[in-house]
Amino acid sequence: MKPYEDTAPLLCLRDLEVSFRIDAATTLRAVKGASFDIPSDSTVALVGESGSGKSVTALAILGLLPRENATVGAGSRIVYRGRNLLGMAPRELRALRGAGISMIFQEPMSSLNPVFTAGFQIAELLKQHLGLSARQARARVLELLREVGITEPEARIDAYPFQLSGGQQQRVMIAMAIACEPKLLIADEPTTALDVTVQQQILELIAGLQRKMRMSVLFITHDLDVVGEIADSVVVMRDGEVREQGATRQIFEAPRDGYTQALLACRPTLARRPGRLPVIDDFMKQPPVDLSRIPERRRGLHGDEEIVLEARHLAKSFYSREGLFGRKEFRAVKDVSFKLARGRTLGLVGESGSGKTTVGLTLMRLLDASCGEVLFDGRDLMTMPPREAMAYKRRIQIVFQNPYSSLNPRFTAGQILMEPMQIHSIGGGEEERRDAVYELLEKVGLPATSFYRYPHEFSGGQRQRIAIARCLTMQPDVLICDEPVSALDVSIQAQLLNLLQDLQDEYGMSYVFISHDLAVVRHMADQVMVMKDGEIVEIAGSDEIYSNPRHPYTRQLLSSMPRGWRPGAG
């Protein structure tokens, strides 16, 4: 069966095998015989979670695999317009990169050279590949900047990367990628590092450019929702294998592979709120679970709940020096007030820089509030002397966003979990604490052997489980979850959200759930606050805010959410 009608695809990938030599004894097979086509003038989405081999595939196309330890299988072929790229001389390949095939990377901040202006970096490319003169190149750069939707290109052309916002930087990267009018544009997670509203703009830009320049786009992402609107066909990869490929409509409406079904189902949506999110394993076993049989969870407050924590007029300013004696105030959080009900979840939504993390850190006294009070048990936590605050400290705990940096790499999981109990003298003795740790490990779904393991031996999801278990050792009343799942794969996200929900049901903890992801917040929260520039623009019950957003900013956020596949739209 041929998945595409197009007779002469722009790029054919056949039996691509890539392996990496880790050390003398171990090799990692990153891509195991992947085959797919990229037809001309179309967008192909390559979807997969971390470790699926999607980025390695892209690097193989560009011939950018590290020479020292990467080997491409002998039977592999990457045919671009009738020529096998794998057999090409490095010189030819270099000429092709940029001119024929170009790439946009995930992190615009680190992909641009910080010491050169944006205009210089684009012009350099034009001079090198097209041999333009300085004057011609500058004119073309202005044209390109206009094309990628940068306002006032005359002013921005001489801006350094740090003077541009994340979205503008990514636009500059796109301008560089399309400068030589490539036939194939590879976009490796181009919007993952950006805010939702910016993400939407960049997606529209890429789709528009693809149509206008009649090029092909290979769009690599971990998030199926993102590609629903722009892709013509989708390739789903897992563990180096292509699990399923087909037209976008077929993938979204009738996915054949269990893994694709799982990817589509385990992501929280705005439409439903299942009591438990389905996870990959539910789909890989036979027969797969029936989604419609999972009961919905009801969210929202009745108004008569016991209040655990109340913040009143909380504000936090940071100061930077200006001039010799002056200082400049940056108000990260301005006048935030809310109440947190026992056993319930308060969602806190906002884009980067909105001050939502600062609120979380201030509640914990990890940052000192500039003014305002936080009432807990009728006492103000903010003005309490540090010694007294220790007793309260254990009752409010925090789970950080990045599980890779929130665990001390030199401690074993056991040490990490024992430490808070030692500091607060919880439990009778070492033996008792050890038993408590084993119990907690089991509770968060980790084997007992984890006790002696170091963080680097765990995956991101497992590390986040350890971080959650660390909070549980102190039996807190309030758990602040600061983007607890944003750094994780979609399928792992579902598992962790389920875990957090189970723990809340069991221990009756209250959550402050901070996230930029509206769907995740809707799934978790009873009440939702929307923050913008340090202020709460709207606070309402979780169902209400999504069905009937009042503030224009909330509406803007909701409308820029990736909508996945909409029947009739494509």
Next chain:
Amino acid sequence: MSRGAILPASAIRAESPGLWMLAWRRLCRDRVGLTSLAAVALYCALMLASGAGLLAGDWSKEAGVSYAPPAFMGPDAAFPAVEVAHDAAAQPFTEETGIADPLAEVLTGIRKELAGASEPDSRATTLAFGGDKWGRDVLKKAVKGTETSMLVGIVAALLAVVLGTVFGAQAGYYGGRVDDFFNWLYSVFTSIPYLLLVLAIAAVLNQKGTLTVILILGLTGWTGIFRLVRAEYMKHKVREYVLAADAIGASGARRMFVHIFPNVSHVVLVQLSLHVVLFIKSEVILSFLGFGVGVDTVSWGSMLNEAQTELILGKWWQLVAATAAMAVLVTAFSLFTDALRDALDPQLK
């Protein structure tokens, strides 16, 4: 019932390499690193053996004739003449002046006594790797010198690293005024030319000896380590794991030394071994300039100091012995430091 009660701890405790273990494994894969580690270990063994008196305990014994050549060169033909001249000088001076020496008898007695004492172990004409001006075995001096030089290098480096780490940790972790204070101290130390500072401290301590050299090097050498450790602490104190430690109620000192220190210790370790090399060389320079160890101790530096006059006489062996011993150690140590840095910093891989 808990899992711990079901499974004995030993059953759960599967082999689980920590970061140090992984670093050690990486080091073991580095052939140059291992060889240099072996060389450094050999030197350390030499130092300990010499310190315990097992080796070269009698280095100051005048075993050979003055400037006894190395054994493989054979005895020096010029030597007997020197001995004869010496004998001639020992004759009483009566013939020239006509006055009898009133102390002649006493002196003859003393001379006889002295001769009787040194006669049985008559001085060797050659030594394994030659002798110095007083006929001391150069090889033994080199071994003893290794002990002094390495001791000075290691102890001074430890002192410098401890100072640099403690200051750097405080400055980097607390920031603000504490940081300003230590930076001010740092600037004072670095603004004075190095040798001038060394001489100033030597003048204040006002005595020569191994301890003085250690203090001089340790007290002046912490500045570079301070900068590095300070930067590391500044980087780490905002990491989430330190915030997490704060969240669970760990005190400032605990965060500084229990949480952050193990994560910057690889930097400190590399600095330690770098400074050992640096200080061994510095000790040599100091001793060469005459500010080093006392006359009753031997170090590579004092050997080189003696060697400069000997070289004019064509007696090269002391120079070669000291230089070779130092060159091998310094090279091995530097290569080992390199390998250590590669092993401890997996980002390079």
